[in-house]
Amino acid sequence: MIDSHCHLADEVFAADIDQVLARARDAGVTGALCIVDAGSEAELTRAGALAARWPGLRVSVGVHPHQAGRYADRPGEAVAAVERALETLPAAVAIGEIGLDYYYDFSPVAAQQDVFRAQVRLARARRLPVVIHARDADDAALDLLLEEGGGEVDGIFHCYTGTVEAAERILAAGYSLGFTGIVTFPRGQNVRDVLARTPLDRVLVETDSPYLAPIPHRGRRNEPALVAEVARAVADVLGRALGEVVEATTANFARITRAAIARNPLVDNGLSR
Ligand SMILES: [Zn+2]
Ligand SMILES: [Zn+2]
Numbered sequence: 001m002i003d004s005h006c007h008l009a010d011e012v013f014a015a016d017i018d019q020v021l022a023r024a025r026d027a028g029v030t031g032a033l034c035i036v037d038a039g040s041e042a043e044l045t046r047a048g049a050l051a052a053r054w055p056g057l058r059v060s061v062g063v064h065p066h067q068a069g070r071y072a073d074r075p076g077e078a079v080a081a082v083e084r085a086l087e088t089l090p091a092a093v094a095i096g097e098i099g100l101d102y103y104y105d106f107s108p109v110a111a112q113q114d115v116f117r118a119q120v121r122l123a124r125a126r127r128l129p130v131v132i133h134a135r136d137a138d139d140a141a142l143d144l145l146l147e148e149g150g151g152e153v154d155g156i157f158h159c160y161t162g163t164v165e166a167a168e169r170i171l172a173a174g175y176s177l178g179f180t181g182i183v184t185f186p187r188g189q190n191v192r193d194v195l196a197r198t199p200l201d202r203v204l205v206e207t208d209s210p211y212l213a214p215i216p217h218r219g220r221r222n223e224p225a226l227v228a229e230v231a232r233a234v235a236d237v238l239g240r241a242l243g244e245v246v247e248a249t250t251a252n253f254a255r256i257t258r259a260a261i262a263r264n265p266l267v268d269n270g271l272s273r
Contacts (some may be wrong), residue, residue, distance in 0.1 A: 001027075001028050001029050001030060001121070001205070001227060001228060001231055001246045001249070001250060001270070002029070002030065002031045002032065002033070002204075002205070002227075002243045002249060002250050002253040003024070003029055003031075003032040003033070003205070003206055003207050003209070003224040003227040004032075004033050004156065004158070004204040004206040004249070005033055005035055005097075005131065005156075005158045005159070005178055005203060005204075005206035005207070005208050006032050006033070006034060006035065006036050006059070006176055006206065006207050006209045006223075006224050006227075007034070007210060007211075008020070008034045008047075008050060008209070008224065008265065009034055009036050009043045009044075009046040009047040009050060009206070010043070010210055011042065011046075012210045012221060013210070013223070014046065017050070020223050020224070020225075021053075021054060023194075023224075023225040024223070024224040024225045026130050026225070027224075027226075027227075027228045028088050028228060028246075028260075029056075029225060029227055029228070030056050030250070031056030031057065031058065031250075031253070032054075032056065032057055032058070033059070033060055033093075033104075033131070033206075033229075033253070033257075034047050034050060034051070034057055034058070034059050034060070034223050035060050035062075035097050035101050035131065036059055036060065036061045036062075036085065036089075037061075037062075037063070037064060037067060038061045038062055038063050038078070038081040038082040038084075038085045039067055039070065039078075039081050041065060041161055043090065044061075044085055047059050047089060047091075048088065048089055048186075049088070051089065051091035052162060057091060057270070058091050058092075058093045058094070058257060059089050059091045059092045059093065059094075060092065060093065060095065060096045060097070060108065060131050060132065061082050061085040061086060061089065061092055061094075061095065061096075062082055062095050062096040062097055062119055063078040063081065063082065063098065063103035063115055063119065064097055064098070064099075064133060065098070065099055065100050065101040065106075065107055065112045065115070065116065065133060065246070066101060066104065066106040066107060067107070068107040068108075068111045068114075068115035068116070069106065069107035069108060069111050069273065070170040071091055071111065071114075071115050072107070072108060072110070072111035073111075073114075075114040075115045075117070075118035076118065076247050077161040078115045078118060078119065079118045079119060079121075079122050082095060082119060082122060082153065083122070086126070093128070093129070093203070093257040094128055094129045094130065094131050094256075094257060095119055095122060095123040095126070095128050095129075095130050095131070095138045096131025096132065096133070096155075096156075096158070097131045097132065097133040097158060098115075098119045098120070098130060098131070098132065098133065098195045099112075099116055099132045099133040099134045099137070100113065100116060100133075100134055100135075100137035100140055100141045101133060101135040101136070101137060101142045102135065102137040102269065103135040103136040103137075104135065104258040105210075113144060116141070116144060117144060117148055119200075120145055120148040120149075120150045121148055123148065123150070123153050124148070124149055124152055124153055127153060128153060129153055129154075129155050129156070129257060130145070130150065130153060130154075130155035131155065131156050131158055132145070132155055132156065132157045132158060132175075132182065133158060133159070134157060134162065135161070138157065138160075138162035138163070138166035138170065139162075139166050139169065141157075141214065142166070142169055142170055142173060142175075145173075146170065146173060151173060151174060152256075154175070154176075154256045155172070155175045155177070155203055155256070156177070156178050156256060157170050157175055157176065157177050157178065158178035158204075158206060158208070159178055159179075159180045159182070159208050159212070160177040160178060160179065160191065160194060160256075161182065161190070161191055162194070163194075164190075164193055164194055164197060167194045167197070167198065171199070171202055173199065174219050175202075176202040176204055176252060176256065177194070177198055177202060177203060177204065178201070178204040178205070178206045179191065179195055179203065179204065179206065179230060179234055180206055180207065180208045180209065180212045180214075180230060181208075181212045181214030181215070181217075181218070181222065181226070181229065181230055181233075182212060183195060183211055183214075183233040183234055183237060184214040184215040184218075184228060184229065184230070184233045185218070186271060192193035195234060195237050195238065196237055196238065200238065200240070200244075200245070200248045201248060201251075201252060202252065203234065203238075203245070203249055203252065204252055204253060204256075205227050205230045205231045205234055205245070205249050206227065206230070207222050207223065207224055207226055207227045207230065208222070209221070209222035209223045209224060209226070210223070211223050213226060214226055214229040214230055214233065215229075217229070226243050231245050231246055234249075241246065259266050
């Protein structure tokens with residue numbers, strides 16, 4: 001089972017990372033994608049150390065839309081930060097999370113768009129898949145991605161919370177959807193409706209830890225072990241066996257990251273076998 005999106009290099013895990021990794025292993029989590037802020041030296045260092053000790057760990061680096069304001073009018077510097085991170089992290093197999101967040105609006109919209117656009121171009125040039133963060137901006141993110149020829153690289157719209165209609169456009173464009181603990185929330189019906197219509201070969205499971213702990217852990221720090229709860233909830237919604245969901249989501253993750261693994265001989269390709 002793969003946790004396709006977690007912030008394991010966040011400082012909130014630094015003190016008890018041994019136990020966090022042990023619990024993940026005990027829960028059957030064989031791999032995870034650690035999302036790293038390309039602008040944070042501390043996160044990059046922790047991610048490198050984590051990847052060295054957990055062979056199943058992959059890394060994705062990017063500038064989040066919340067941080068885009070730091071690079072307003074200088075999107076090239078965001079790209080340079082991501083490129084530096086890709087060079088120092090052999091386990092890096094994707095660019096993200098990148099995208100647009102019109103809900104929190106922490107960065108000016110123009111800066112978000114410029115920084116996202118520049119990183120999509122980088123992903124195309126490097127032939128790397130993208131991890132997309134879109135909040136109240138699913139159509140806008142997809143439009144920008146397609147304008148930039150992002151259809152040439154694979155990608156995941158992580159923690160999908162948008163409409164059924166936007167999901168249909170995203171799936172038609174060839175991308176996959178990541179589902180979190182929101183699937184277990186009473187108010188997650190819109191997300192369950194989207195999930196029920198998503199083909200199993202486009203479904204990823206993720207924790208987005210330390211955020212979004214699934215019920216009954218809601219409100220506490222989330223961690224990769226709890227992706228097992230997400231997978232169980234996904235299996236319930238889809239009316240499938242848990243084993244089938246685990247197998248499919250693991251294969252989906254391997255397929256999406258395979259190009260990057262082939263590109264980078266330093267990365268063990270165990271996930272793609
Ligand atoms: Zn996100
Ligand atoms: Zn995230």
